[in-house]
Amino acid sequence: MKAPHAPRFRYATSQRLRLTIPALLALAAAEPTLAASCAELNGAQIPAAAIALPTSGAKVTAATLAPGGGSAPQTFGPYCDLSVEIAPIDRSAPNIRMRIVLPEQWNSKAMMYGGGGYNGTVPNVAGNVPAGPVDQPTPLGRGYAVFASDSGHVANPLNPGDFAWNEEALANYGHDALKKTRDTAMYLIEQRYGQPPVHSYFAGGSTGGREALAVVQQWPTDFHGAIVLYPAYNAAALDLQFGRITRALAALGAYPSLEKRSALLEASMQACDGLDGVRDRVISNQAACNAQFDPATAKLNGRPLRCPDGADTGSNCLSDAQISALKVFDTPIRFSQPLASGERGYPGFNTWGTDLGRPGEGLQAIVNRLGLNTLQPDYPMPVHGTGFAEGAPYHSGFWDEWVRYFVTRNPAFNSLTLDPANLGPWQARVDALSLRQDVNQTDLSAFVANGGKILMAHGTSDQLVSTRATADYYRRVQQDMGVGQTRRFMRYYEIPGYAHAASTVFNAAWDSLSALENWVELGIAPKRQVVTDTVAVPGRTRPLCEYPGWPKYKRRGDVNDASSFVCVKSHQGRH
Incomplete structure (x- = not known):
């Protein structure tokens, strides 16, 4: 040419x-x-x-x-x-x-x-x-x-x-x-x-995080380092979990309103906020919250969060149908047979303590769209405004697009009729897609041999890509390459309260690039990394804790200063 x-x-x-x-x-x-x-x-x-x-x-x-x-x-x-x-x-x-x-x-x-x-x-x-x-x-x-x-x-x-x-x-x-x-x-x-x-780096989040891991795995000598945030690395498996959640929310009476989701978040805060040593509107001990919080028995201001007799009787309580759907969000999908990529399922989300949407404007409106949005999933998938992110939950629109254009290639197909756990005649097609979309290789030795380093982080309140999935990938790398070897080239941090790219609870800012430059170019491994909130309490800081650590308040000092917290490890409950 x-x-x-x-x-x-x-x-x-x-x-x-x-x-x-x-x-x-x-x-x-x-x-x-x-x-x-x-x-x-x-x-x-x-x-x-x-x-x-x-x-x-x-x-x-x-x-x-x-x-x-x-x-x-x-x-x-x-x-x-x-x-x-x-x-x-x-x-x-x-x-x-x-x-x-x-x-x-x-x-x-x-x-x-x-x-x-x-x-x-x-x-x-x-x-x-x-x-x-x-x-x-x-x-x-x-x-x-x-x-x-x-x-x-x-x-x-x-x-x-x-x-x-x-x-x-x-x-x-x-x-x-x-x-x-x-x-x-x-x-x-x-x-x-x-x-x-002399040095090349890659930075991305969500799909961009998947892409960061893709270049590390597929072309290990092209980049010397990667900043990987909330990576949708096993995207085909995630899409199938989106389908499972969408079908649950589409059931009669299962979709909770913004007001009900606000009540759920407040009940979660009341039950779990103090588990990290301080009530600061950030749930840092997420594993403990996952283990002990149950919306069916939880209290909100001393009253049951569950509506009387499980019926849908008010905006400050959850019906049994809504509790059932939210528990689907919290639990994993297991496939009837593994995908060709090797993925066998996809974990649930840290539902309790996550902002799934509540009344509000500005950044809150963005969080709402990335959460459960404002319209119940249906066929055809409801939208208002100018895009599929306006209406039904973002993940429901994503699932619907994936089924109609990636899987069936039939724009009229009803995505609610496809069972994501038992794919039947669509198994072969989804298998082929998984080989393109899932970037789950764990032997990163060629990247390491080129001097490569990875900084990976994920918010515990992510409503679109499960933090548990990222933790699972990190554990797989550790199992494949060894814990000591993995730590020589990779760090994984979980950020309490941070959601998918935006959060009204703790909107994180982190100088990851300086940390990566120092590690790759000067051989200085990351130590005592700090993350800053830019929205809820602008300027407050927390330590970035290496997984599975989380920041616990020392019970003294400024609650808005990272130095008042210490990273501790806990294996209680689901991470």
Whole structure:
């Protein structure tokens, strides 16, 4: 795909490549070498041979030298902003749209961002890593070349799963687009600066967290480190759990209103908040709460949370049908036969103490959409507004899209009729999807041999990706590679009160990138990591505890200061 008058570029191999890493970083920051100007990159062709997976090559469709911007301390200098399209093999498949920003003052590093949900939009490459702190520069502000893609399709707001009609688009979403995007970015970085990055990192949450683990597992020498938040790593298994929960909530009288969910959260707080040594509206000893809280016997302000005789008689109590549905949320699904990926089921969620939705605006409205939303699941799946996230629970819309476009490829199919635990005639199709969507390899030795490090974190109040699933993956890695070896390259933290990307209980901010840089580049392992709340009590801090630890109050000191807590371990109940 060579266009006429395409600019010629040189691969620079110079004395700079033979410098030590610290000297190279210092030189790059002080005197960036620009092998090609931003304008010269406009219209540039990236040959298919430069991309390891099959494509028809790529092309820079726009190149703009942008001025610096941002607000202190998250300012950034001038950068070259490139829009790129990677052409498919199948002409009916969509292009992969990507964006890469190349700062004038380059630090010789690269950062790739993952997506979210069904993808379909290019993430903000000038923004921060997931749960990044507002008092530290973004990767672009630090001098990183930053890039991301839409994973190979443009999202349809009403039906974000409909791209799966096309096999190449589906494969790109599975994980192929990650490699294609990365290789294209590396080509352009070399053209711009005359050399490849010294260090490359990946950061993502949810689907982006799955993508972070995908690149670590599939292409272990491409990245030196990964920031992995609330990863939907076993996505096919998760989709099936979504279906189980959706079917339970769709039962007659089973869907709890916002007011009822608010009552459940308050009852959970009254029962479990003090289990960590202090009543601060954050349940830190989640395992103990899971073990002892039962909505059927719980109290709210001294009165039973269960409605009298189990009937639906008020907004401050739960009926038996609602309690039954919520207990489905709390418990695992077990498949009648293992998926081809090896997954045998999917755990329940930390339902008790999680904000599943309550009356409110602003951030609360976002939390509501990611929780149980405002409409009961039904056929067709109810929506209002402009997208499937407006109406039925987010996970119900996700399940419905997956069944209609990924599994059956029948837009009229009633997803409530498919039994996620007993797939019957759909078993083979779901098996095939699991091989594309589940990234559950636990032998990460090739990544470790390349010096790779992983920082993984998950909020205990996540309502879309189960914290228990992430803990299970971490334990699998420990079992496969050994506890000691795992700790040499990986950390897993659980953040009490943090939900799926946003929380009104404890909205976490963590300087994970500095911790990862120090570990990879300087050999300084993470110690005494701290997470900061940005919403409920802005500025309060808690220690990040290595799993299975949780922060217990010392019974003295400022309850809003991390130094007043100590990390303890507990194996009580379900994690």
